[in-house]
Amino acid sequence: MFTPTLPNYVFCEKLGKGTNATVFKAHKKGEINKAVAVKCINKKVLNKTGSDNLVSEISILKELCHEYIVQLLDFTWDSNFIYLILEYCPGGDLYSYIKKHTYLDEPVVHRFLQQLALALQFLYQKSILHMDLKPPNILLTSSIRPKLKLADFGFAKCIEGTVNMDFLRGSLLYMAPEVYLSGTYSAKCDLWSVGVIIYECLIGKAPFYSNSLDELKSKIIDKNPVIIPYETPTGIPISENCVALMSGLLQRNFDDRLSYEEFLNHKFVDIEHSPSNKSLSISLDILQIAKAEEDRWRERYTNSSIGPRERRIANVMELRRIYENYLDGLSHMLAAINYETSETKRNSLKEIMSEKFNQVELLQQELNSLNSDFSKPMSNEDNLNILERECYDNELLSENVEQLRKFYELIEHNHLKIAIDKFTNIFESSYSLIKEDTNVPRKQLFYKELEYAMSVAENAKALMKNTDMKSLKKHRDSINGCVIS
Numbered sequence: 001m002f003t004p005t006l007p008n009y010v011f012c013e014k015l016g017k018g019t020n021a022t023v024f025k026a027h028k029k030g031e032i033n034k035a036v037a038v039k040c041i042n043k044k045v046l047n048k049t050g051s052d053n054l055v056s057e058i059s060i061l062k063e064l065c066h067e068y069i070v071q072l073l074d075f076t077w078d079s080n081f082i083y084l085i086l087e088y089c090p091g092g093d094l095y096s097y098i099k100k101h102t103y104l105d106e107p108v109v110h111r112f113l114q115q116l117a118l119a120l121q122f123l124y125q126k127s128i129l130h131m132d133l134k135p136p137n138i139l140l141t142s143s144i145r146p147k148l149k150l151a152d153f154g155f156a157k158c159i160e161g162t163v164n165m166d167f168l169r170g171s172l173l174y175m176a177p178e179v180y181l182s183g184t185y186s187a188k189c190d191l192w193s194v195g196v197i198i199y200e201c202l203i204g205k206a207p208f209y210s211n212s213l214d215e216l217k218s219k220i221i222d223k224n225p226v227i228i229p230y231e232t233p234t235g236i237p238i239s240e241n242c243v244a245l246m247s248g249l250l251q252r253n254f255d256d257r258l259s260y261e262e263f264l265n266h267k268f269v270d271i272e273h274s275p276s277n278k279s280l281s282i283s284l285d286i287l288q289i290a291k292a293e294e295d296r297w298r299e300r301y302t303n304s305s306i307g308p309r310e311r312r313i314a315n316v317m318e319l320r321r322i323y324e325n326y327l328d329g330l331s332h333m334l335a336a337i338n339y340e341t342s343e344t345k346r347n348s349l350k351e352i353m354s355e356k357f358n359q360v361e362l363l364q365q366e367l368n369s370l371n372s373d374f375s376k377p378m379s380n381e382d383n384l385n386i387l388e389r390e391c392y393d394n395e396l397l398s399e400n401v402e403q404l405r406k407f408y409e410l411i412e413h414n415h416l417k418i419a420i421d422k423f424t425n426i427f428e429s430s431y432s433l434i435k436e437d438t439n440v441p442r443k444q445l446f447y448k449e450l451e452y453a454m455s456v457a458e459n460a461k462a463l464m465k466n467t468d469m470k471s472l473k474k475h476r477d478s479i480n481g482c483v484i485s
Contacts, residue, residue, distance in 0.1 A: 002080040004040035009085075011038065020050050025088060036073060039084040043077075049167070054082065057153045060128060068119035070139060070151040089149050091140025094197075098135060103204040103232055106242060111338060113198060114274040115148040117264060120194070121271070124187060124260050131155040131185070133193035134174040135200060145338075162186040172216055173206050177252045180220050188254045191263055195249025202238060203229055207250065226250040241268035273331040275339035280349070283336055286329035287356060293322045294363070316370045316458060323367055326360045387449055390442040397437075397446070400430045404453060416460040423457045 004011070004022065012025040012035075021041045027034055041054060061072035061084075074085040091097070094112070098104060104112075116138070123130065130137075132155040140146035155169040165183045168175070176192035178184040200206045207226050210216035228247045231237050245268040248258040264271055273279075301315050330353065337349045384405060391397035403426045410419035430450055437443045 002042075002044075004038075004081045004083070006038060006076070006083055009036075009038065020045055026085075035088040035090070037086045037088045039086060041082040041084070043080060043082060046082075053154045056157060058084070060153050060156050060158075063126070064122075064153075066119055066122045068115045068148055068150060069122070070149045086151075087149065089139035089141055089151075091142045091146045093136050094138040094140065094148070094201075095135035097140060097146070098201060098204065104201045106202065106232075106236075106238060109198060109201045110242075110268065110270075111275075112148055112201070113194075113269060114271060116150065116194065116197075117269050117271055118274060119148070119150045120190065120260075121264055127158050127160045129157055129159050129185065129187060130190055130193075131157060131169040132171060132174075133190055133197065134171050135197060138197075145341075157185075159185060159187075172213075172220065173208060173210075175220070176254065177220055178254050180217075184254070186254065187260050188257045191249050191257060191260065192254075194263070195246055198242070198246055199229070199250070202232055202242075204233060223252065226252070239268070241266075245269065270331075273335045275335040277339065279332050279336035279339055283329050283332035286325060286332060290322055290325040290329055293325070294319075297322060316367070319363075319367055319370065320458065320461065323360070323363055326356075326363065330356060330360065383445075383449065387442075387445055390439070390445060394433075394437075396433055397430070397442075400426060400433065403429075404449065407453060408456070411456055411460055420457055420460055423453060427454070 004024070006026070008029055009026045010029055010032075012027070015023040015025055015037060017023070021039050023037055023039045026036055026038045028036075041050075046054065058072070058075055061070075065071060070089065071087040072084060073087065076083050076085075120130075130150065130153065132152060133150075137150070137152040139149040139151050141149060157169075163185050165185060168179065168183070169185070170179065170189075170193075172180065174193045174196045176189040179189050196206050196208075208216055208219040210219060228243055228250065229238060230243060245258075245263075245266050248262065248266070251257040258266070263269065297315070297318055301319075333349065333353050333356070337346055337353065340346045340349060384401060388398065388401045391401055403422065407419055407422050407426060410416075410422065427450060430446065434443050434446045434450075437446075
């Protein structure tokens with residue numbers, strides 16, 4: 001039995017042990033404060049597949065340099081072992097972190113997910129699939145405000161498109177169904193694993209958690225949809241965006257699963273507002289522009305608060321755009337706080353954000369009040385029936401009237417996002433048709449109906465933005481929640 005030794009290095013405690021390798025914390029002689037992780041692979045027990053995986057791991061890691069991927073610092077070998085000298089992550093792994101805290105709060109999961117998504121985006125651009133994404137292979141830089149580092153690229157492979165292999169890569173609990181059932185590999189197999197990881201972070205165990213291998217296999221081959229949770233084990237609701245992301249990732253049929261582009265652009269992932277050294281400057285620029293726009297709006301609105309309904313609707317729509325810009329700026333400021341490592345600077349930014357947040361909440365109240373001016377219906381079923389009769393000789397306009405009915409039904413049943421998307425198409429189509437219409441009474445009636453529909457759509461947007469504000473507030477209030485030891 002040979003003990004791994006490496007010239008010029010002092011081996012400290014054992015960090016982990018696998019089938020073919022043991023990982024030690026170590027440091028160079030005379031550099032005790034510069035810890036590294038040394039993965040020692042026993043050449044005697046390495047079979048052909050293991051050798052191929054090791055060569056692949058080294059070749060891939062040599063090409064990777066990313067903030068959220070464990071860096072390969074060097075590699076060497078002797079007659080008994082191959083040594084990978086890796087970046088050391090003192091916070092342990094995500095699996096242990098979840099077990100220590102039972103489950104993680106959604107804002108913490110969101111922050112971790114942004115980091116994981118940026119690492120996967122980097123790999124995707126290089127056509128690299130990890131193929132073994134799971135909490136034990138995600139390391140943490142510390143126990144206080146930890147950052148993620150994606151590790152263990154032993155199964156990773158460069159793949160473009162979809163390929164079939166005659167052997168399995170990965171861990172069954174996190175493996176996409178198509179991999180287990182048919183050996184089909186694509187970028188979407190990693191996305192399934194991401195869905196499992198999000199689920200496990202929020203609930204404390206994976207969706208296919210089982211007490212036996214046979215039970216696990218039966219859950220993998222089951223054709224029923226994965227049941228997505230709507231609340232944490234303690235009854236805290238999971239946000240609609242988070243539920244939607246899990247649902248999109250945990251589709252058994254990989255054709256129905258989110259694509260990489262859809263994942264990276266998903267509202268819950270929100271890569272646009274991921275923490276970086278540019279977050280603060282972006283935030284301050286956006287907030288400054290929003291304040292200048294608000295000042296100009298107030299000057300104009302004071303002089304035109306009484307006037308045609310069209311003008312007042314336009315004023316509200318402009319204020320809503322300004323409000324959305326404020327939310328964008330605050331989201332970047334939250335990212336800046338999460339990026340900052342100095343406690344003094346973090347506290348200073350928290351004070352600024354709290355002040356700005358209170359201002360935006362007042363603006364939200366004002367906007368809600370203005371929206372209420374347009375809450376009284378100008379339209380009813382009789383009006384739509386009249387409009388329908390007026391359009392009997394114009395098939396395209398008749399179709400748009402029917403689409404307006406469906407729009408109102410969606411609003412009534414609280415399907416706000418679908419309704420707003422539909423209204424955008426209705427408005428563009430109807431406006432271009434009415435513009436060319438020679439029937440003046442019909443044109444005026446249709447304009448009036450569109451005006452009312454626009455106010456309904458604006459109110460729906462207000463409700464959705466209120467939800468965004470609540471989500472932002474939840475993340476703001478949880479900033480200290482990421483300081484977990």
